Every structure is written in C-alpha cells, then in structure tokens.
Amino acid sequence: MIKITNVTKRFGSNISLDNIRCEFKKNESIALMGANGAGKTTLVRSIMGYYHPNDGEILINGLNPIKNRLDVLKHISFVPQLPPPIKLNIKELIEYVSVSAKIDKDFIKYYADEMKLDINSNLNKSFFKLSGGMKQKLLIAISLAKKSSIMIYDEPTANLDPKARDDFYRLLKENEDNKVLLFVTHRLEEVKELINRQIYMDLGKIVTDERL
Amino acid sequence: MKNLFLIAYLDLKESLRAKWFVVYSLVFGGLIALFFIAGVTESQVMGFSGLSRLLLMYIQITIVILPIFILITTVRSISGDRDDHILEYMLSFPISLKQYYWGKIIGRFITVFLPVFFAMLIAIIFGAFKGAMIPWSIFFLYSGLLFAMTSAFLGIAFFISSFVKSSEVALGLSFFIWIFLLAFIDIALISLMMQERMSSGLIIFISLINPMEIFRVAAISLFDPELTVMGPVAFYILDSVSQTIFVLASITYPVLLGFVFAFFGYKIFEKKDLV
Numbered sequence: 001m002i003k004i005t006n007v008t009k010r011f012g013s014n015i016s017l018d019n020i021r022c023e024f025k026k027n028e029s030i031a032l033m034g035a036n037g038a039g040k041t042t043l044v045r046s047i048m049g050y051y052h053p054n055d056g057e058i059l060i061n062g063l064n065p066i067k068n069r070l071d072v073l074k075h076i077s078f079v080p081q082l083p084p085p086i087k088l089n090i091k092e093l094i095e096y097v098s099v100s101a102k103i104d105k106d107f108i109k110y111y112a113d114e115m116k117l118d119i120n121s122n123l124n125k126s127f128f129k130l131s132g133g134m135k136q137k138l139l140i141a142i143s144l145a146k147k148s149s150i151m152i153y154d155e156p157t158a159n160l161d162p163k164a165r166d167d168f169y170r171l172l173k174e175n176e177d178n179k180v181l182l183f184v185t186h187r188l189e190e191v192k193e194l195i196n197r198q199i200y201m202d203l204g205k206i207v208t209d210e211r212l
Numbered sequence: 213m214k215n216l217f218l219i220a221y222l223d224l225k226e227s228l229r230a231k232w233f234v235v236y237s238l239v240f241g242g243l244i245a246l247f248f249i250a251g252v253t254e255s256q257v258m259g260f261s262g263l264s265r266l267l268l269m270y271i272q273i274t275i276v277i278l279p280i281f282i283l284i285t286t287v288r289s290i291s292g293d294r295d296d297h298i299l300e301y302m303l304s305f306p307i308s309l310k311q312y313y314w315g316k317i318i319g320r321f322i323t324v325f326l327p328v329f330f331a332m333l334i335a336i337i338f339g340a341f342k343g344a345m346i347p348w349s350i351f352f353l354y355s356g357l358l359f360a361m362t363s364a365f366l367g368i369a370f371f372i373s374s375f376v377k378s379s380e381v382a383l384g385l386s387f388f389i390w391i392f393l394l395a396f397i398d399i400a401l402i403s404l405m406m407q408e409r410m411s412s413g414l415i416i417f418i419s420l421i422n423p424m425e426i427f428r429v430a431a432i433s434l435f436d437p438e439l440t441v442m443g444p445v446a447f448y449i450l451d452s453v454s455q456t457i458f459v460l461a462s463i464t465y466p467v468l469l470g471f472v473f474a475f476f477g478y479k480i481f482e483k484k485d486l487v
C-alpha cells in the first residue's frame with residue numbers, strides 16, 4: 001500500500017531522510033523506532049505529502065500524496081507527535097473532521113467512550129484547553145472512527161496514563177486487520193502484541209528491518 | 213465547495229471568540245460613538261455638515277488604522293498555524309489546499325470587514341433617528357472603499373503569511389509596509405517633486421499605485437472640488453479624470469491588488485513544504 005523509493009529529504013545541509021527505500025503492505029503493523037532526530041517524523045510527514053522530497057518517490061496505493069492529496073488522505077488516519085493547540089472547540093473540531101473526511105460522529109463518540117473520554121460535557125471547550133491526555137484521546141478516537149486502511153501514529157502515547165494506553169492498544173488490536181499500521185514508538189515492549197514488523201532508523205537511514 | 217465554506221465558517225467562529233476581535237470591534241464602534249458624543253454631526257465647518265462630516269472623519273481615521281489592524285491580526289494566520297503544528301493535523305484530512313487557503317481568506321474577510329461596515333451602518337441609522345440627512349452616495353462609496361481596503365490588505369497579509377518563517381518577522385514586515393505606504397512614499401515623492409525631475413502628472417500617478425493614497429483621495433472625491441481642504445493632489449486628479457472613472461478605479465484596483473497578492477500567497481503555500 002505504501003511504496004517508498006529512494007527518498008531523500010534535506011533541510012539545508014541536514015539530511016533527514018537518506019535514500020530511504022521500503023514498502024509497507026496490507027496486514028503489516030510496523031513499529032518505527034530510532035533515537036530522537038533519526039528521521040521518523042520526517043518519514044511520516046513525507047508519507048502524508050507534507051514534504052516535497054529532494055529525491056525519490058512515495059506512492060500510496062499507486063498515488064502521489066502531494067499531487068493526489070484528497071485521494072490519498074481519504075485512506076489515512078494520523079495522530080501527530082504532539083496534539084496541536086487548535087482553537088476550535090470540540091464540537092467544531094468534530095464538525096471539521098466529520099464533514100471533511102465523512103466520518104460518522106457516532107463512531108467518534110463510541111471510540112471516545114472506549115477511551116474513557118467524556119465528549120458530551122466538553123463540547124464547548126476549546127481543544128487547546130483540554131489536558132494533554134484528553135487531547136490525545138480525542139485524536140485517537142477520531143483516528144479510529146475514520147476507519148482508514150492506513151493508520152499512522154507518531155508517538156501518540158506520551159500523555160496517556162497506563163490505563164488509557166491499554167485501552168488504546170486494545171482498540172488498535174481490534175482494528176488492525178487488513179490494514180497498514182505504522183507506529184512510531186520508543187517502547188517496543190508495549191506494542192509487541194500489536195506489531196509484526198520492526199524498523200530501526202538512524203541518521204535518516206533504515207538500519208534494521210525485521211519481521212517478527 | 214462544502215469544505216470551503218466549512219473552513220470559512222470555522223475560522224469565522226474562531227475569530228469571533230478571539231480577544232483581538234473584541235478590541236477591533238470596540239475601536240471602530242467606539243469611534244462612531246465618540247463622534248456622536250462630541251457632536252460632530254451638529255457642527256458646521258467648511259461646507260461639510262452632519263453625517264457626511266462624521267463619515268468623512270470616520271473613513272479618514274479608518275484609512276490609517278484599518279490596514280495595520282488587518283496586517284497584524286492576519287499576517288500569522290497561515291504561518292502561525294504552521295509553527296504551532298496546527299496545519300500538520302488539520303491538513304491530514306482530505307481537504308484540498310485550495311479550499312483550505314481560500315476558505316481561511318473568506319472567513320477572515322468577513323471578520324474584518326463586518327465590524328468596520330456595521331460601525332458605519334450604525335452611524336447612519338443613529339443619525340437618521342436624530343433627523344440628519346443621510347448622504348447615500350457617500351455611504352455607498354465608503355462601503356465600497358472599506359470593501360476594497362479590506363481586500364487589499366488581507367491579500368497582502370496572506371501573501372506574507374504564506375512564506376514568512378517567524379512571527380516576529382511577520383509583525384516587523386507588517387509595520388514596515390504600513391509606515392511605508394502611510395508616509396514614506398509620500399515623503400519620497402514630495403522630495404522628487406521639489407527637485408522637479410519628473411512631471412507632476414507622473415508623480416501623482418506613482419503615488420496612486422499606493423492603495424492608501426487612492427483611498428485618501430477617493431474619500432473626498434464626492435465633495436465639492438472647490439474645497440481647499442482637498443489639497444493639490446486630489447484637485448489635480450479630479451481635474452484630469454472624470455469622477456466616475458476615478459471612483460470605480462479606486463475600488464477595483466485595490467480589490468484586484470489584494471487578489472493578486474492572495475493568489476501569489478496561494479502559489480507559495482502550495483509549492484512549499486506544508487509543515
């Protein structure tokens with residue numbers, strides 16, 4: 001589903017992705033690991049079509065994520081490294097995602113409940129005023145409600161308590177069939193149950209890539 | 213289209229809650245209130261009277277402060293969302309960049325245009341209550357000018373927002389553009405004129421490339437050309453082109469200018485890395 005061919009991304013003289021080549025197929029759940037600054041986020045953002053690679057090509061279901069933004073993003077759920085300080089309130093944010101990505105609001109409520117997040121009593125609260133953990137939970141609920149065939153999580157568990165993490169992993173486990181799950185993480189032991197492939201990056205390169 | 217309006221609607225709602233919007237509305241509403249309290253409509257000075265005088269004072273102050281208000285509140289709309297990683301999340305949904313960018317512009321346009329326009333409308337309604345004659349032609353002209361002014365500076369602000377890296381630079385650039393258009397161009401042109409190197413017609417043409425100068429002249433274009441307060445530039449212009457043509461140009465040119473800037477802003481937004 002995701003094909004990355006010799007992709008290089010530079011910021012000034014700094015090479016963040018150095019001739020990356022790999023492919024993610026259906027039913028693969030990948031833990032993407034590596035030290036800070038290894039290039040994990042850059043790789044994720046390139047897959048999302050945010051960065052223009054200096055070299056190489058990324059195809060999602062055969063489509064270029066920059067040129068075919070809409071057709072590609074339809075199939076991707078994404079939770080970023082840090083929940084951004086979005087000023088919309090919860091109701092408006094849910095409106096935004098459900099209209100733009102045709103997500104069923106009931107699914108968002110359902111997954112929020114599963115994540116022990118009470119949406120209804122916070123509907124008029126600005127997103128950025130929620131606690132760090134609540135923000136993560138909402139973004140996770142949205143990502144699950146979107147029912148995408150590609151799910152990308154960039155270190156999403158930083159603000160979650162152990163209980164919430166377990167809920168999250170359980171929900172992912174229930175939802176990972178026939179999908180690509182790309183999970184950036186530092187804690188392999190936590191996601192062991194979920195994943196079947198482990199990639200280690202350093203200095204913009206893939207150092208190891210093993211199937212488990 | 214649905215997404216375009218969604219973005220515009222949400223940006224509008226977000227702005228209406230923002231503190232800057234409250235300040236912004238209070239300034240323009242307060243200005244009108246102040247004029248009534250000060251009894252501007254009752255005074256008789258140099259042939260301007262009643263509501264026309266009030267509207268003229270309002271537009272003259274607005275010409276100075278509206279651009280800087282628009283620039284400093286809008287210049288960070290795209291770049292700020294990029295810095296804060298808001299774009300990274302919001303653009304992970306299937307919304308085209310075109311819809312996102314132009315939706316933001318439409319939302320912001322409504323937010324900045326409506327308060328200045330409503331303040332003027334309230335002045336008209338209140339003035340009518342007090343039995344003043346309503347100068348409709350001036351009201352329509354100024355509505356057009358406010359629309360044009362908003363377009364021009366919103367376009368410039370979005371253009372800056374599309375490429376600027378830090379918010380300090382964005383603010384600095386805003387102030388520079390404002391001061392430059394407000395004063396420096398005039399000073400430079402006056403010194404040129406005094407050295408008599410160029411014909412005054414050419415210099416006046418150059419000065420009218422500056423949208424703020426156009427607004428200044430257009431604001432008084434409906435008044436009696438014999439009035440000395442107009443100054444030589446306005447007199448010269450209104451003497452050489454017909455009033456209708458000048459008024460039309462004073463509205464279409466800034467709108468077009470804003471659109472061109474916004475369009476280049478979009479091109480940059482589309483071509484660059486998004487986050």
Ligand SMILES: Nc1ncnc2c1ncn2[C@@H]1O[C@H](COP(=O)(O)OP(=O)(O)O)[C@@H](O)[C@H]1O
Binds near residue numbers: 011015039
């Ligand atoms: N937008 C950017 N501008 C400049 N340098 C960047 C940018 N994004 C990432 N980098 C650099 O690229 C390298 C990889 O960063 P990143 O992909 O965020 O690492 P990771 O997510 O693995 O911690 C780092 O050296 C970082 O400084």
Ligand SMILES: [Mg+2]
Binds near residue numbers: 040041042081
């Ligand atoms: Mg990272």
